[in-house]
Amino acid sequence: MECLPGALFGAAASEVWQTPRVETAIPPVPKRPVDRVLWPFREFARLQASGGILLFLCAIVALVWANSPWASSYEALWQVKLTVGAGEAVISKPLLLWINDGLMAIFFFVVGLEIKREVIAGELASPRKAALPIAAAIGGMIAPALIYASMTFGTASISGWGIPMATDIAFALGVLALLGDRVSVGLKIFLTALAIIDDLGAVLVIAIFYTDTIAWSSLAIGGCALVLLAIANLAGVRKTLVYALVGAVVWVAFLKSGVHATIAGVLLAMTIPSRTRLHTADFLVRGRALLDVLEKCLDTEEDADAIRHGAVEELEVTCEQAQTPLHRLEHALHVWVAFLIMPVFALANAGVSLAGGIGSVLFDRVTIGVFLGLVFGKQIGVMLASWITVRLNLASLPSGTTWLQLYGVSWLAAIGFTMSLFIASLAFNDATSLAAAKVGVLGASLVAGIVGFALLRWKS
Numbered sequence: 001m002e003c004l005p006g007a008l009f010g011a012a013a014s015e016v017w018q019t020p021r022v023e024t025a026i027p028p029v030p031k032r033p034v035d036r037v038l039w040p041f042r043e044f045a046r047l048q049a050s051g052g053i054l055l056f057l058c059a060i061v062a063l064v065w066a067n068s069p070w071a072s073s074y075e076a077l078w079q080v081k082l083t084v085g086a087g088e089a090v091i092s093k094p095l096l097l098w099i100n101d102g103l104m105a106i107f108f109f110v111v112g113l114e115i116k117r118e119v120i121a122g123e124l125a126s127p128r129k130a131a132l133p134i135a136a137a138i139g140g141m142i143a144p145a146l147i148y149a150s151m152t153f154g155t156a157s158i159s160g161w162g163i164p165m166a167t168d169i170a171f172a173l174g175v176l177a178l179l180g181d182r183v184s185v186g187l188k189i190f191l192t193a194l195a196i197i198d199d200l201g202a203v204l205v206i207a208i209f210y211t212d213t214i215a216w217s218s219l220a221i222g223g224c225a226l227v228l229l230a231i232a233n234l235a236g237v238r239k240t241l242v243y244a245l246v247g248a249v250v251w252v253a254f255l256k257s258g259v260h261a262t263i264a265g266v267l268l269a270m271t272i273p274s275r276t277r278l279h280t281a282d283f284l285v286r287g288r289a290l291l292d293v294l295e296k297c298l299d300t301e302e303d304a305d306a307i308r309h310g311a312v313e314e315l316e317v318t319c320e321q322a323q324t325p326l327h328r329l330e331h332a333l334h335v336w337v338a339f340l341i342m343p344v345f346a347l348a349n350a351g352v353s354l355a356g357g358i359g360s361v362l363f364d365r366v367t368i369g370v371f372l373g374l375v376f377g378k379q380i381g382v383m384l385a386s387w388i389t390v391r392l393n394l395a396s397l398p399s400g401t402t403w404l405q406l407y408g409v410s411w412l413a414a415i416g417f418t419m420s421l422f423i424a425s426l427a428f429n430d431a432t433s434l435a436a437a438k439v440g441v442l443g444a445s446l447v448a449g450i451v452g453f454a455l456l457r458w459k460s
Helices: 033-046 050-066 071-078 095-121 127-152 156-160 169-178 185-209 216-234 240-257 262-269 280-297 304-321 325-349 358-362 365-391 403-412 417-427 431-458
Strands: 081-086 089-094
Touching: 050 071, 050 169, 050 325, 050 417, 071 095, 081 095, 089 095, 095 185, 095 240, 095 262, 095 325, 095 417, 127 156, 127 185, 127 365, 156 365, 156 417, 156 431, 169 185, 169 403, 169 417, 169 431, 185 262, 185 403, 185 417, 216 240, 216 262, 240 262, 240 325, 280 304, 325 417, 358 431, 365 403, 365 417, 365 431, 403 431, 417 431
Parallel strands: none
Antiparallel strands: 081 089
């Protein structure tokens, strides 16, 4: 799933997600001494698989830490209480819940932005383009859930049926990025669209099936705030600060309502304006006029500084008006999601204590159900649904893609990680089942990533 621009998991995304870089005759910006220090970090950030690499490293650190002599400090860290507010209006939660309810709301907000962008002008904008990834995603959600349910039928653990439904877009696209030009752009777009639809499915599952009691008064406040933002969108309000402030009210209202607060992130994204204020032609006219003003400043000293600053500020406003708020937010948040929010989430949630013995966890019904659901359910669901859709002539395979390559991608779709771990934290309250679910997710994601990479490298 993922967030980014780029879907979930922006830095792990390929050129499909990244803003095109202009490499024409524009002279480079002069370098500063600090650029030498920052260069290694910037180069790492530009790697297509960097987000996935960081996510993987944080998961490893969490596992080692949770099973080290300092395991107690790992548990204690995430239970530290943080309190925000004043007087009666106070929210006090452990650090783990601030991450899962707070930071992950931003993650889901980016998911919502990506879904909206794809529906408006992307791979989900036309029925025929969207048919194959939609069918594959639906098949890839139903089959894993059925396999898990069959393994845990008649037990309390059946509540975890939503865990193997999810695809982690950061890891999946990260593995795909490692293959470089061996994989066609069409295949990358297919996997990206599949993962985004998968994320939407996971959001609906969380909202409908993993919400207990509902405080309707709080939900009504959140709903009214969303309506207010929708009206602001229609009225032409483009200041992101307005959406951020009212969005905070939406988040708190959903948090207090019983509906998971991360759903607020997705709904908030739907209210963000997706139209530019200036069309390209108008932008060119205004931009050239302002550049002419700046050029004239080179020939005169009188009041040149004030004119120059005014022209530069106006040019900045003009550039902002030529972009959609949706694109600006997605681009701005992408780096925070990829390099902070998701790694911190992995660090806080991937730590599984195996003090009770690995054998008891490996043979737990939950572990087996999650593992089989992801590894085999995703393959069966994605491939069967794709074959039926193509057979019925509702869609065709992506350009330059074979069925064997699509099968390799079905393995990558079995990398659950972020969203699967998140749903596991909602599904289980007892430590034993939660640990088993985490082991199943981590094991399946590792196997799926290796096999998917090997298949695509062999046949690409």
